[in-house]
Amino acid sequence: MxxxxxxxxxxxxxxxxxxxxxxxxxxxxxxxxxxxxxxxxxxxxxxxxxxxxxxxxxxxxxxxxxxxxxxxxxxxxxxxxxxxxxxxxxxxLFYDKLPQSSVKFNRRNIFARDENKCQYCGQRFPTSELSLDHIVPKTYHGKTTWTNIVCACTECNKKKGGRTPEQAGMRLKRKPVKPKHSPILSLKLRSDKYRSWKQFLDEAYWSVPLK
Structure with missing residues (x-):
């Protein structure tokens, strides 16, 4: 292991x-x-x-x-x-392209942004036990965007179903936003293990005190 x-x-x-x-x-x-x-x-x-x-x-x-x-x-x-x-x-040694200026919208970055926490009950889960939920469901023309997608655990996902949080009597723990920087890097920098990364990153990444 x-x-x-x-x-x-x-x-x-x-x-x-x-x-x-x-x-x-x-x-x-x-x-x-x-x-x-x-x-x-x-x-x-x-x-x-x-x-x-x-x-x-x-x-x-x-x-x-x-x-x-x-x-x-x-x-x-x-x-x-x-x-x-x-x-x-x-x-x-041979890759000379510059870093991307915007953060990719993908599952990995959404899990990192939400810190593997269900945005309805607030509990942290392994990635395998989380899904991505449309706050405003697709049936209500909800878009697949940073501001309409959050992590949700199995129980909360079932409870919410194809409804909006208001219709299901549920509340989000925090409003989802599009991250300005890589959420994976920002999350890793909270650990002493990755202090050496600081020297290669913009200060905005590591302005949050290390835990």
Whole structure:
């Protein structure tokens, strides 16, 4: 289970010019490193270092054999032949396109915006136990937009049915809005684990105090 969790760890992806693009899983990050289309960016004592996959394996091996206590918020992948630390940041060596100026409207970003909380009962659920609800149903010409879609748990979704919240006697916990910045990045930055991402993001992302 730890290995699976480590492979699903979040890794910030930068473009060739060190500008933040998006977040991928560690599994995807390692695939890019193995293809030699990306490098690891490590920040130690305020200094930047870059490593290709083989060099990062050597660095990880040194850390593993140093006998020092493992750092907090660091994930490891352990195979039969070697151990390797999951990087927190990678840089694409040949991708020079600029970050998107608007946030993509998709399920992943809606779950992140609503913090995996049902917007009717306020409880947090695994993504698999949440659905996306049209506040104003499609039967009433409700649109599929940031301001009309929210997360809803199974029970609340059943209770609301094909009605508006008012008709169902329900109230939203907060008014849905279109996020100005990636909700996934904003959510991750609340954790100390991703402090190193700050240096590559606009201050608006991390103005909220870390939890």
């Amino acid at each position: 730890q290995q699976v969790a480590a492979l699903e760890s979040s890794v910030l992806v930068l473009n060739k010019f060190f500008m933040a693009l998006h977040v991928v899983s560690a599994k995807r990050a390692f695939a890019l490193l193995c293809k030699e289309t990306a490098e690891v960016i490590s920040i130690d004592d305020g200094k930047f270092s870059s490593y290709n996959f083989e060099n990062w394996k050597d660095v990880s091996l040194y850390k593993a054999k140093s006998g020092l206590p493992e750092e907090d918020n660091v994930s490891w992948i352990r195979t039969v032949s070697f151990e390797i630390e999951v990087p927190k940041i990678i840089r694409l």
